[in-house]
Amino acid sequence: MEMIMSRSRIAGAYPHYSYRVLVPAEAVTAERRRLSGTIAGPDCGSGSLRPYCAAAGADHYYAMQHAERSTLAPRIGRAARRIEALIMRTILPEIAADSAPVVFGLDCEPGDACALIDIDNLNASFDRIEPKADILTAFDLELRPSDCRRDS
Template sequence: MDVIVSRTRIAGCAPLYSYRALVPLEGVDPDRRHRVAVLHVQTATIRAACTRIADTIAPHRWFERDIAVSFGLAAQLGLAARRIEALLLQSVFPEMTTWLAPIALRLDHDPGSASHRVATIDLNAAFDAVVPRIDTLTAAELAPPRSIDRRAA
């Protein structure tokens, strides 16, 4: 699965940036695509339909929309999604050092806007697997496993 991570300069005097990590819709399980919020993202090379990490990692019970289930999961889902987003952003943008992805980040330098695709493990419905270890989760654990069976080209 790929995630698009981006750093976008917010107009103004100081170097203020918005950081996002979004999942291209083609990476989202087909059974949940009609249930997620769709955002159209323009990168330097493509325009892609994407969704938020929270919608991607949400457990199946989240989409049942039972009000008790939604209220019980909302805070945990938001926290897990923001932590995963921060880890993915940190793997590409070294200036991103916060534990959770902020809405905007003021920098003392002006690195410019950028976007990249990052390969990750399958995050579809990963909430229940990720939440118990959210405090110790690392970017390396979100990376896809490397193939052990290597062959010469």
């Protein structure tokens, strides 16, 4: 499965960066594409993108009623942020958190970055990943720095 990790500078005086792990839309099933939004991603030649959590959700999530989904959604988000953090930590030295930051302030200006990642297929991975999310490692995801191609 291909994923795209990006670090983008947010305008302002203090160096704040936005971090994202995105999935090409064609890697997400049609049902999931219909229920999730498209995001403008980095210029990596990637086309239409979806947030990783749109791919991570359990298959049965989309069949649930809204009230049931609202109790499961935070757990899916937590597991997805853990996977995103593992991906980011493999590529970017400044990320040490166990959960992916949405915005991160730095003492330096490392600049924007974009990396293409080849990783184990994580579509509908929530049910198998959530029970071990707290102890999950990049090795468990079969992610190695050599699987990442940094474009900027």
